[in-house]
Amino acid sequence: MDQFSVKVFVRLRPSVLDPAGEATKSASIKLGAEGIKSLRIGKMIELKIEGNGETEVREKIDLLCDRLFANTVIEDYEYSLEKL
Amino acid sequence: MDNFTVGVVVFPGSNCDRDVSWALEGCLDIRTKYLWHESSDLSDVDAIVLPGGFSYGDYLRCGAIARFSPLINALDEFVKSGKRVLGICNGFQILTESGFLPGALVANKNLNFICDDVELDIVSSKGGWFNNGDEKQTIKLPIAHGEGRYHCDSDTLKRLLDNELITLRYKNNPNGSSFDIAGITNEKGNVLGLMPHPERACDETIGGTDGLYTLKSLILK
Numbered sequence: 329m330d331q332f333s334v335k336v337f338v339r340l341r342p343s344v345l346d347p348a349g350e351a352t353k354s355a356s357i358k359l360g361a362e363g364i365k366s367l368r369i370g371k372m373i374e375l376k377i378e379g380n381g382e383t384e385v386r387e388k389i390d391l392l393c394d395r396l397f398a399n400t401v402i403e404d405y406e407y408s409l410e411k412l
Numbered sequence: 413m414d415n416f417t418v419g420v421v422v423f424p425g426s427n428c429d430r431d432v433s434w435a436l437e438g439c440l441d442i443r444t445k446y447l448w449h450e451s452s453d454l455s456d457v458d459a460i461v462l463p464g465g466f467s468y469g470d471y472l473r474c475g476a477i478a479r480f481s482p483l484i485n486a487l488d489e490f491v492k493s494g495k496r497v498l499g500i501c502n503g504f505q506i507l508t509e510s511g512f513l514p515g516a517l518v519a520n521k522n523l524n525f526i527c528d529d530v531e532l533d534i535v536s537s538k539g540g541w542f543n544n545g546d547e548k549q550t551i552k553l554p555i556a557h558g559e560g561r562y563h564c565d566s567d568t569l570k571r572l573l574d575n576e577l578i579t580l581r582y583k584n585n586p587n588g589s590s591f592d593i594a595g596i597t598n599e600k601g602n603v604l605g606l607m608p609h610p611e612r613a614c615d616e617t618i619g620g621t622d623g624l625y626t627l628k629s630l631i632l633k
Contacts, residue, residue: 340518344563345588347523396480399473399509401516402563 329378332385336407338398339370373397376412385409416631419447419457421503423467423478428500428611432463432627435611440628449478452486459496459630460487462503464556464609474517474559475505484510496539496630497603501557504595504605513596513605514572515564521588525558529619531583532594532608536576539601540632543625550583551622553608555594560607562589562596575599580606 340346346368353367379385389407398405418436422429429446436442445457449467454460468477478484484506491497491512499507507513520526531552537544542551564572569591572578580595587607595606610623 343565344518345521345561347519347521347588351523396472396476399476399516401508401514401565402518 330381330385331376331378331412332382333410333412334375334377334385334389334407336373336375336389336393336397336405337370338373338393338403338405340368341402341404344402382409382411415443416458417443417445417456418630419454419460420444421447421449421460421462421483423449423465423481425467425469426463426465426502428464428502428609431609432461432500432611435614435623435627436461436630439614439624442627442631447483449481449483452482454483454486454490460490460498461630462497462499462506463611464501464503467502467506470502470559473509474502475507475509478502478506479510487512491598491600491603494600494602496632498541498626498630499603499605500609500611501555501560501607504607505559507603507605512603513598514568515562515590515593515596517559517607518561518563519559520557520561520586523558525556526560526586527554527556528586529554530586530594530608532580533583534579535581536579536597538576538579539597539604539629541595541597541601541604541626541629542579552613552620553610553622554612554619555586555608557587557607560589561587562591562593562607564590572596579604580608 349368393405433444534542534549581592610626613620613623
């Protein structure tokens, strides 16, 4: 069995308004940071997972992302995978 | 109401289960039975309510974890058999997460948790959940949510409109919902999801009775 470290990034789709991101952008400007053009808040999920090779592990991660980690009606996801 | 029994689902974090049960039993004389979310035996209930609250602490997304409970897995057959399912607030979020209803519910546009009475237009009486007479009907129901902004893509909205699946629209959209949507049904009409709380509007002494009709319609065949 191989072990992999996976980082999943879940983001609201560009078409979905992100009021928390807008509020944070507003606070960032009040802090004095200049030049912020956009700010959107997402989630990062880290996991360690075992499997027989990268292909099998990617299948599991795809299922997890598609069915649980992200709601694809409103969110997109991507992930990076590193063999330990 | 004979032996007709409404199952009221209880998740860890549900907090409107008792309100729903009280409204059905005390105001409408309809028998209820609490169903723990790990139960998958729905054989002795005739309709189901998914009540409001914060199932599983709203972890990940509202309704995202509840979707994987044994009870929700069993709901597919129940819905296919034509029996009625009502999802209120968090129950609506669970119904969208689990794919029984299209779209999703996301954070309110102004980020506030809104607790208020709102006026709603009844747009469709699909499924018989609302009393939609000849003239345009307006009702008043309480809302209490932080993530009640209904979102869907334009194809889904067109499908909702073409099939008259939008049942309720906010008169003064409080949360930024697409097309002012407050409640929708599935195409068959036996599943209704709505953000307002009909169970909190079943007695004049607490501010109104506009929720009675929807709860009573659970007993429709």
